[in-house]
Amino acid sequence: xxxxxxxxxxxxxxxxxxxxxxxxxxxxxxxTNETYWKVANPAGRHAVAAGLDVPVTVEIDGPVGYYCGGxxxxxxxxxxxxxGVGVAENMMSGLVHVKGDASQAAGATxxxxxxxxxxNASARCGISMKGIxxxxxxxxxxxxxxxAQAGTLTVLGDAGDALGDSLYEAKLFVRGSxxxxxxxxxxxxxxxxxxxxxxxxxxxxxxxxxxxxxxFRRYGSARTLYHFHVxxxxxx
Amino acid sequence: xxxxxxIPRTKPxxxxxxxxxxxxxxxxxxxxxxxxxxxxxxxRKVPHFDDLLFLGASMSRYPLEGYREKCSTEVVLGTRxxxxxxxxxxxxxxxGMSFGSLSANAxxxxxxxxxxxxxxxxxxxxxxxxxxxxxxxxxxxQYLPSRYGMNPDDLKRADAIEVVVGQGAKPGxxxxxxxxxxxxxxxxxxxxxxxxxxxxxxxxxxxxxPDDLEIKIExxxxxxxxxxxxxxxVGAARPYYDTALAVKSGADVVVVDGMQGxxxxxxxxxxxxxxxxxxxxxxxxxxxxxxxxxxRKVQLIVSGGIRNGADVAKALALGADAVxxxxxxxxxxxxxxxxxxxxxxxxxxxxxxxxxxxEGRDPAGIxxxxxxxxxxxxxxxxxRRLANYLAVLTLECQTIARACGKSHVxxxxxxxxxxxxxxxxxxxxxxxxxxxxxxxxNGSF
Numbered sequence: 063x064x065x066x067x068x069x070x071x072x073x074x075x076x077x078x079x080x081x082x083x084x085x086x087x088x089x090x091x092x093x094t095n096e097t098y099w100k101v102a103n104p105a106g107r108h109a110v111a112a113g114l115d116v117p118v119t120v121e122i123d124g125p126v127g128y129y130c131g132g133x134x135x136x137x138x139x140x141x142x143x144x145x146g147v148g149v150a151e152n153m154m155s156g157l158v159h160v161k162g163d164a165s166q167a168a169g170a171t172x173x174x175x176x177x178x179x180x181x182n183a184s185a186r187c188g189i190s191m192k193g194i195x196x197x198x199x200x201x202x203x204x205x206x207x208x209x210a211q212a213g214t215l216t217v218l219g220d221a222g223d224a225l226g227d228s229l230y231e232a233k234l235f236v237r238g239s240x241x242x243x244x245x246x247x248x249x250x251x252x253x254x255x256x257x258x259x260x261x262x263x264x265x266x267x268x269x270x271x272x273x274x275x276x277x278f279r280r281y282g283s284a285r286t287l288y289h290f291h292v293x294x295x296x297x298x
Numbered sequence: 299x300x301x302x303x304x305i306p307r308t309k310p311x312x313x314x315x316x317x318x319x320x321x322x323x324x325x326x327x328x329x330x331x332x333x334x335x336x337x338x339x340x341x342r343k344v345p346h347f348d349d350l351l352f353l354g355a356s357m358s359r360y361p362l363e364g365y366r367e368k369c370s371t372e373v374v375l376g377t378r379x380x381x382x383x384x385x386x387x388x389x390x391x392x393x394g395m396s397f398g399s400l401s402a403n404a405x406x407x408x409x410x411x412x413x414x415x416x417x418x419x420x421x422x423x424x425x426x427x428x429x430x431x432x433x434x435x436x437x438x439x440q441y442l443p444s445r446y447g448m449n450p451d452d453l454k455r456a457d458a459i460e461v462v463v464g465q466g467a468k469p470g471x472x473x474x475x476x477x478x479x480x481x482x483x484x485x486x487x488x489x490x491x492x493x494x495x496x497x498x499x500x501x502x503x504x505x506x507x508p509d510d511l512e513i514k515i516e517x518x519x520x521x522x523x524x525x526x527x528x529x530x531x532v533g534a535a536r537p538y539y540d541t542a543l544a545v546k547s548g549a550d551v552v553v554v555d556g557m558q559g560x561x562x563x564x565x566x567x568x569x570x571x572x573x574x575x576x577x578x579x580x581x582x583x584x585x586x587x588x589x590x591x592x593x594r595k596v597q598l599i600v601s602g603g604i605r606n607g608a609d610v611a612k613a614l615a616l617g618a619d620a621v622x623x624x625x626x627x628x629x630x631x632x633x634x635x636x637x638x639x640x641x642x643x644x645x646x647x648x649x650x651x652x653x654x655x656x657e658g659r660d661p662a663g664i665x666x667x668x669x670x671x672x673x674x675x676x677x678x679x680x681x682r683r684l685a686n687y688l689a690v691l692t693l694e695c696q697t698i699a700r701a702c703g704k705s706h707v708x709x710x711x712x713x714x715x716x717x718x719x720x721x722x723x724x725x726x727x728x729x730x731x732x733x734x735x736x737x738x739x740n741g742s743f
Binding site: 081128132135147154170189193209228230288 | 332474494
């Protein structure tokens with residue numbers, strides 16, 4: 063990550079509609095000089111900076127509603143506030159950094175990129191995630207990583223009930239307590255390659271060295287539900 | 299001892315309750331301990347469009363000349379918000395069917411056939427393939443609970459987006475595609491390991507109701523700059539309320555799929571016992587649109603067991619703007635073709651009844667990922683068959699419309715219909731044939 067150096071392009075959502083902001087961001091070319099955008103007064107609007115596909119930075123000063131940074135590709139989106147449901151939903155690449163707390167389904171179904179949440183994430187964080195890396199510095203709510211297919215979920219705080227229910231191949235790292243594991247989710251050995259993977263994610267989030275990797279425990283799929291069988295019926 | 303040899307014996311009588319199929323299913327269940335999973339739609343007989351008849355023009359109506367006077371068929375979908383509505387030449391579209399469930403050749407054939415007739419195809423669970431985008435002039439991209447293969451590039455390549463809330467074969471249910479169909483390509487598109495069972499989720503992971511759906515639709519519009527029509531597809535269960543909520547959520551088009559609608563793979567018991575017939579759903583969906591003042595402003599597509607031009611005409615007469623076909627399109631491609639009868643028998647079934655689409659052993663090469671079986675389906679020839687079939691559906695619908703005096707198929711109306719049964723009269727809200735009695739009229743609906 064590099065810090066933005068260009069002069070910022072300011073956009074005030076109190077003075078102009080969201081459609082104009084997203085339209086302007088969508089029209090940017092890959093070699094645009096407008097690489098740093100400052101957005102004021104989001105006031106909980108939905109779909110702020112959704113659908114971007116350029117390597118620019120968008121810094122939003124204030125709380126955003128649902129689906130901020132939805133389906134993001136390439137862009138760095140920074141939220142100086144809290145984020146509503148589905149922040150970075152189905153993100154493909156790039157970065158979404160929430161400086162506050164996030165609501166439900168943060169990073170849901172996302173295929174790539176990095177989602178950093180400085181505060182807590184609510185229920186269903188990383189639900190059906192498909193390759194994204196999520197780092198939550200606080201805690202996550204129940205049913206996080208439900209049906210998570212690929213990627214990593216790193217939680218510095220605690221995890222709620224039914225973590226990783228019906229998990230596929232996503233890797234979960236939790237430093238604090240886990241209220242309960244969901245169906246087919248088990249604690250797994252933290253081998254050196256997993257410590258290295260976790261270190262890489264912490265480094266990407268800019269917090270490597272701030273926490274002891276040895277305090278994390280790893281969770282993954284027991285793979286007992288990978289083929290439907292009547293013997294597993296009690297798990298369904 | 300008395301001699302009973304001359305007493306006539308009662309003829310063996312099979313139970314209507316425990317019929318042959320039911321007995322075989324009990325035995326199968328007892329042997330395996332697993333419910334039956336299959337593809338296709340409901341096979342039980344339910345009230346359907348066959349229970350309605352058209353009133354061709356006589357004295358009180360004036361017909362159009364069958365082979366001379368024009369009867370238009372074009373339909374525009376997405377006129378409410380989309381900058382670029384979809385314009386179809388015929389009111390018949392191809393329903394969503396996934397790559398993975400269907401072979402790449404089958405998807406290509408669907409695209410070829412639909413494009414030849416000026417209509418659209420629809421993706422499915424598993425995402426968009428280049429074959430399909432390349433051969434479908436108009437392609438609807440499904441946004442499904444599983445979000446397999448979902449990405450913004452494909453959203454932008456699509457001509458419309460269909461948010462799938464449910465399917466007629468399984469309202470409220472997810473799917474189960476067995477691992478043998480999960481090749482490397484299918485697995486990669488779904489971000490899952492090769493060869494494991496694929497569970498398709500029954501609900502969207504990041505929204506929980508119509509209020510959320512409204513915001514989700516806003517996100518999809520923002521991502522695609524408000525250009526593309528947004529469809530919302532529901533399985534027919536409570537079509538009045540679901541249609542109303544889809545409209546409230548901002549849908550440009552509502553798709554209502556009746557219980558005869560097909561699926562790739564789910565529980566037999568679900569397919570046959572959850573949801574309501576297509577006939578029962580149409581009128582309620584239309585009434586919701588009418589009550590909201592949105593009929594013809596939000597378009598309605600009806601699907602689930604559409605087989606011929608009469609079905610098309612009846613759905614339109616009851617108020618739909620278009621219909622979608624799935625199973626019938628597969629049959630047109632060559633599904634269950636008697637040519638492969640011996641192979642169907644080897645699979646323990648027969649041509650016409652094969653429905654184990656999830657097993658990947660389809661002799662017709664349509665519902666499979668086996669390269670050798672796939673190669674049996676020539677996408678050019680199969681596409682031509684589909685185009686022919688769509689042409690016949692259209693001609694049949696036009697023929698009926700002209701007989702009812704209509705210069706556009708959308709001018710068909712409930713007034714043109716009567717019902718053969720009380721049940722159909724009640725569901726379709728048209729009179730029982732030979733009477734002016736509409737069950738429930740002036741009463742509860």
